[in-house]
Amino acid sequence: MVPLMLSGSVQAQGRGAQAPAPTTPRTAAPFDPTGYWVAIISEDWRWRMITPAKGDFPSIPMSRDGQRVAEAWDPAKDQAAGEQCRAYGAPGLMRGPTRLHITWQDDNTLQLESDYGTQTRLFHFGGTPGSQGAKTWQGVSTAAWILAGGGRGRGGARRGSMKSVTTQLRPGYLRKNGVPYSAGTVFTEYWDLHTEANGDQYLVDTNIVNDPVYLQSPWITAIHFKKEPNGSKWDPTPCDAKF
Amino acid sequence: MGSHTVRREILAASLGLLMGSVPASAQIELSGSYAPILYEDYIERGPGSDLGDFTGMPLNDEARAKALQYTSNLPSTVERQCLAQAPWVQMYRPRGMSIWREADGAGRVIAWKIGGDFLRDTVTIWMDGRPEPSPNVLSTAAGFTTGKWEGDTLTARTTHMKTAWIRRGNGIPGSDLSTITAHITRHDDLLTIVTIQEDPIYLTEPHVVSRVWQLNPRANPDQYVEVNCNTANEIPRLQDTAIVPHYLPGKNPEADFMMRTYNLPKEAAMGYAESLYPEYRKRIKGVYTPPASCGRYCCGWIERQGLPGGAPGLTCNDGGLGDLGPPRRDASEGAKKPPPAKK
Numbered sequence: 001m002v003p004l005m006l007s008g009s010v011q012a013q014g015r016g017a018q019a020p021a022p023t024t025p026r027t028a029a030p031f032d033p034t035g036y037w038v039a040i041i042s043e044d045w046r047w048r049m050i051t052p053a054k055g056d057f058p059s060i061p062m063s064r065d066g067q068r069v070a071e072a073w074d075p076a077k078d079q080a081a082g083e084q085c086r087a088y089g090a091p092g093l094m095r096g097p098t099r100l101h102i103t104w105q106d107d108n109t110l111q112l113e114s115d116y117g118t119q120t121r122l123f124h125f126g127g128t129p130g131s132q133g134a135k136t137w138q139g140v141s142t143a144a145w146i147l148a149g150g151g152r153g154r155g156g157a158r159r160g161s162m163k164s165v166t167t168q169l170r171p172g173y174l175r176k177n178g179v180p181y182s183a184g185t186v187f188t189e190y191w192d193l194h195t196e197a198n199g200d201q202y203l204v205d206t207n208i209v210n211d212p213v214y215l216q217s218p219w220i221t222a223i224h225f226k227k228e229p230n231g232s233k234w235d236p237t238p239c240d241a242k243f
Numbered sequence: 244m245g246s247h248t249v250r251r252e253i254l255a256a257s258l259g260l261l262m263g264s265v266p267a268s269a270q271i272e273l274s275g276s277y278a279p280i281l282y283e284d285y286i287e288r289g290p291g292s293d294l295g296d297f298t299g300m301p302l303n304d305e306a307r308a309k310a311l312q313y314t315s316n317l318p319s320t321v322e323r324q325c326l327a328q329a330p331w332v333q334m335y336r337p338r339g340m341s342i343w344r345e346a347d348g349a350g351r352v353i354a355w356k357i358g359g360d361f362l363r364d365t366v367t368i369w370m371d372g373r374p375e376p377s378p379n380v381l382s383t384a385a386g387f388t389t390g391k392w393e394g395d396t397l398t399a400r401t402t403h404m405k406t407a408w409i410r411r412g413n414g415i416p417g418s419d420l421s422t423i424t425a426h427i428t429r430h431d432d433l434l435t436i437v438t439i440q441e442d443p444i445y446l447t448e449p450h451v452v453s454r455v456w457q458l459n460p461r462a463n464p465d466q467y468v469e470v471n472c473n474t475a476n477e478i479p480r481l482q483d484t485a486i487v488p489h490y491l492p493g494k495n496p497e498a499d500f501m502m503r504t505y506n507l508p509k510e511a512a513m514g515y516a517e518s519l520y521p522e523y524r525k526r527i528k529g530v531y532t533p534p535a536s537c538g539r540y541c542c543g544w545i546e547r548q549g550l551p552g553g554a555p556g557l558t559c560n561d562g563g564l565g566d567l568g569p570p571r572r573d574a575s576e577g578a579k580k581p582p583p584a585k586k
Contacts, residue, residue, distance in 0.1 A: 030394070040451050041519050043283045045298035046505060049524055053505075055537035059285035097521040116521060146430075148394030149270075159394025161430065177533070190430040192396060194437060197424075204426070204453055206435045220280050222435050222453035233522065243528055 024107035025125035030147055030160030031193040033110065036234065037100040037203050037225035049097050051075075051176040051243055060179055066214030073178025078241040085239035088117035089137040089172030091187045091209045094223055099234055100203075110143060110162075117239045123164050135183055139169035146190075162191040174209065174219065182213035201227035270392045271429050273355060276462035278339045280455045286540055288337045291315075291412030293504070294497035297514030300409075306416055306445035307513055311495045313414020316478055316488035325472035327384030328362045329407040331423050331438050334452050336363075336411060339459065347371075355390060355397065361472035368399045375402060382419050397427040409440065409450065415514070418444035432458035447516045506534050 021027075041049045044059065054073055062070065078086055088096070098116030105111040110123040123143035141164050148159040166187040174181055189207040196202075202224050209219040281288050297310060317323060333340055341358040345367075352370050359365040364385035376387055386404040390397050401423040409417040421442040428435045434456040439449045476482055490496075501512035508530050511518055 038520060041521075042299040042451055043453070045518075046507075049298075049518070050507075050511075050527070050531055051533050053534040053537040055541045056534075058289075058540050059282050061282070097524045099521060159396075161395070161428070163430075190428075190433075190435075192426075192428050192435070194393075194396065194398070194426045196439065200449070202426075202437065202439075202451065204428075204435060204437055206428075206430060206433060206453075206455055208433075219282055220433065220455050220457070221283050222437070222455050224437060224451055224453045226451070235522065235525070237525070 025110075025143075025145065026104050026107045028145060030145055030158045031162075033162065033191065033193065033203060034102050034104065036228040036231045037102065038228050038233070039096070039098050039100075039223065039225050041097055042224075044095070047175055047177075048095050054177055056177060057175060057179050060174060060219055061216045062179065063214055063216050066180055066211075069180045069214065070178045075178075075241040084241040085117060085119075085137050085172075086241065087173040087176045088114075088119050088239050089169055089181070090121060090139055090141075090166050091169070091181055091185065091207075092173050092175065093117065093119055093121075093138075094189075094205055094207065095174075095221070099228070100225060101231060101234065115234050115236045118236045121166075123162075133168070135168050135170040137170050137172060139166045139187070141166040162189075164189045164191070180214045181209060181211045184213055185209060185211040203227070270397070271395045273342045273397065273427065273429060273434070274344055276339060276341045276459050277434050277456035278459040278462065279333075279337055280457055281337055283454065284335070287411050288335060290540075292410060293500055294413050295495070295500040296413060296512055297415060298501070298507075298512050299519065300415060300514035301446050301448045301450055301516035301519060302415065302514035303445060303447050308492060309416045309445075310414045310514075311498055312489045312492070314488045314490055314495075315412065316481070317414070319477040320481060320488065321474045321476065324474045324477070325362070327364055327405060327407065329409065329417060329421075329423075330364065330366045330384070330386045330388070330401055330404060331425060331436075331440075332363050332407070332411070333357075334436065334438055334454050335409075339456065339462065341462075359385070359470070361470060366401070368397070386423075393426075395428060399425045399427065401425070409445075416445050418442050420444055434458065504534075504538065506532055 046052055047056070047059070055071055057067075057070055060066075078084055086092075093114055093116070096114070096116045098114040101113045101115075103111050103113075105122065108125045110125070112121040112123070113119070114121075119138060121138045121141060123141045125143050125145075128140050128142055143162055143164040146161045146163055148161075166189070167185075169181070169183065169185050169187065171183050172181060173179055187207065187209055189205050192204045192206070194202045194204065203226075205223045205225070207221060207223065209215065211219075279288070286292065294313075294315065295311070297307065300306075302310070318326070328336075338360060343356050343358070344352045345354045345356060347353050354370055355368040357366040357368070364383070366385050366388055368388045368390035370390050373389065375389065380387070380403060382403045382405050384405055384407075386401040388399050388401040390399040392398075404417075404419055404421055404423075406419045407417055409415045417440065421440055421444075423441075424439045426435075426437040428437075435453060436456070437451065437453040439451050440446065441449050478488075481488065499509060501507045502509050508527055511523075511527060511531075517523055
């Protein structure tokens, strides 16, 4: 398969007198990711909904160094050091019990906010603006559309996925109980929208955490969010290292 | 094949190339063998769920009551050891799967097949537009499934299933009125399957699960397709007694297992839909405190690979998970020695 990936704006060339409007990542989107979404915690409930005990970390292919760091987890120390957002960096945030609010910041930038830890992720289509700055909890994300059928075909609804790659991450936790990821982590995500016959919509984030330091192999999971009609349940809460 | 036929096919192919005529309902190759990635719900998909752990489920009262009658001796009875499981139960089991297509004489795909095993029938996803049969048609272990492409996602809908447990190892019931919608999407060598189960008898809202498999080109396809299930007398004391293992209502000694073991509020483990959403976390803040240490299924993957991993102050107990991987070394091997006592 050679998928067609659209990552930047495209200047459409028309032959008529009036040139059509330029195609941007926003207008080229094969699905609409915007709106309010809620995580359904139907998997790994005990590790996602609540903070598990120290040392309770099945399911994650940690390296020996990763395990050593996780076993030294001290949430009170994190809180005192102002590091209470360690579990709210992108790879940990997405598996958290959160609502998402997704909007277009501009024609080339998709913005994802979480009420859990009040974090903001930006997905840059067509490359990242600026230079490599300081590492942050949400890092730097590039994004591209993957059009179904390689972008070929005529008629019918436009469909496809979004692929994002996040780097420049400040070291944090994959889980609230201190399972670490390092600054060298690359977080790759494939986003798909599924619409049910009754109108329900699910946004599915198939993701790969690749950390050469604290993982033995990439940690691969899928996370699903359900579309909500509005933001009435949006409830921003600050980062909390202990609960 | 005659020369006219060849010319017609070349012409059709050429026209197709000229017109870029991939159908708007695009599709993607799914055939292959896929290995499970057990990085979610490992305990359930490995050794099996804890009894009384209904976290993540939207159960109604009837489902809860029925699940609490369950004992793990039940599937060990001879007549139930080979009982067919639900058609999409691979979402909860540690097994890979093979997917292949069936084509008609013209090469058109008429069905996708997801190979079964000794406890799960092969699921046939009909792509030829055939209608769903009457509700009165016999339900089978595989159910009846139709599919359609939505972009690069194959969406399937399964009906006509038999009554079967949902999830794995602790008796959560599913009725024969269940329907399951499955979205199958492939990204490179990863295959994501999302299942949405609706059950008017036992669920208060759709039960949604998403899992990932990885293409395994080295797999022997037969590895994932086993058809023989053999029974054995697993519980001699029950042989020829006609006893059906169960707990009477209110008598299940494991009903509070999750409270005792993980400090969960009781209702948190009982599968109420409200516990699936973020606001539930806020509700139990101040009620739940994590256990002081991990008492079972701990130690991550290091211990299961036979490497020492326990740290001072942690009780290293993987609950037997090491049996699923390479032989373990002695738990104390390589562990740090405590510092000498000061005089």
